[in-house]
Amino acid sequence: MCVASVAHAGKAVIAVSQFVEHPALDAVLEGFKDELKEGGVDVEYKIYNAHGNMSVVYQIATQIVGDKPDMIVAIATPTAQACVKQYDKVPALAGTPMLFTAITDPLAAGLVSNYEKPGGDITGVSNQMPMGEHLDMIRKFFPQLKKLGVIYNGGEVNSISSLKRLRPAAAERGVELVETTVTNSADVQQAAVSLVGNVDAIFIPTDNTVVSAMDVVVKVCRRSQTPLFVADTDSVSRGAIAALGFDYYLHGRQTGAMAIRILNGEKPADMPVEFQKKLAFHVFPTAAEKMGVTIPEALIKEADIIHK
Known part of the structure; x- marks a missing residue:
């Protein structure tokens, strides 16, 4: 799938899977959207919320594949894991970048195998802290x-x-x-x-x-x-x-900044997983x-x- 460019006249289709509604995760999505808007990115969002239901999480992941988005954004660990499994099931997803955000332990969750060189199509921002x-x-x-x-x-x-x-x-x-x-x-x-x-x-x-x-x-x-x-x-x-x-709104903005870099041509495989340091x-x-x-x-x- 061709990755959209910010400079392109058409809209970038971004599918968002959020695990549950609560202020922190809602703030992540708000910050993400604001960062792209201020960055001048024209986006069509397809936003899904599982409301904490694990069976719905996997239904959403399947639906996202059908949307054929230019980018996938997964907010919280369960949704990210469900979306990652689709990459193994659906070869056509190869080349579609995915960003995870509000993830405590991306390694333990099986989202990436290395923080510095994630490889593949997936990277993102972790909220892990001591x-x-x-x-x-x-x-x-x-x-x-x-x-x-x-x-x-x-x-x-x-x-x-x-x-x-x-x-x-x-x-x-x-x-x-x-x-x-x-x-x-x-x-x-x-x-x-x-x-x-x-x-x-x-x-x-x-x-x-x-x-x-x-x-x-x-x-x-x-x-x-x-x-x-x-x-x-x-x-x-x-x-x-x-x-x-963390300030989860800023967490979302940080994720949005990564999205803009990807839409401008950077590869997730070469983008280290980021951590928010300021508490x-x-x-x-x-x-x-x-x-x-x-x-x-x-x-x-x-x-x-x-x-x-």
Whole structure:
């Protein structure tokens, strides 16, 4: 398939597969579209959302093949994995570039075999960050933290990768992780309830399934006065106490910049996987109060963004 050029008079057809609706992934798509618009790229988007349903994820991947797009963009690990499998099934996809974004561990997910030289038609932007930094952030609020509850989808590769990195970081800091897994958003409430009284605080990693049900976790934590911390900064405004993480809108813009380079003729095989380095510290004092926590003034002053 011929890759479109920005200078071409016709529109570039970009098929987007998003795993679930939640503020972080929505912000990625918004940033991506804004970057291409400001870059002067004329685009026809075909946007699909699986709403967290794995069977729908694979149906979308098949539909995208039928769209014959000039580029595929996969937002979150499950959708990226489903789209990658189509390259093995459909030889005609060869030469169609694919960008993944908001992916924690592209290697473990089988999207690329090398960060520096991805090879093939696939590259993108990862949201991986050192897990120890999350724990250090939580310990600023609770220096004596001993037990930390974690809720995640055991079927999401990105979450499994996060936990593999979180466990040794917790052990190094003398923190015991109390893990509970879910298979879909309907399981999240019971998972949160099961942690109440058994942990000092709850932490939600960048897990798409749990983040999509963040409002439920917030309600449980408020009722039980259990402090809630997150890796997804967009979830702070929804009621978590604090987060140290990415600006997902900028994450999308970074992905959009890669898309423009590809549409201008660069090959994904030669474009290293990119990582977003800048982290932002978000705090929400009012949310903390509703969970029985008063944030020290010194911590509020450290924050990059204070939610009200």
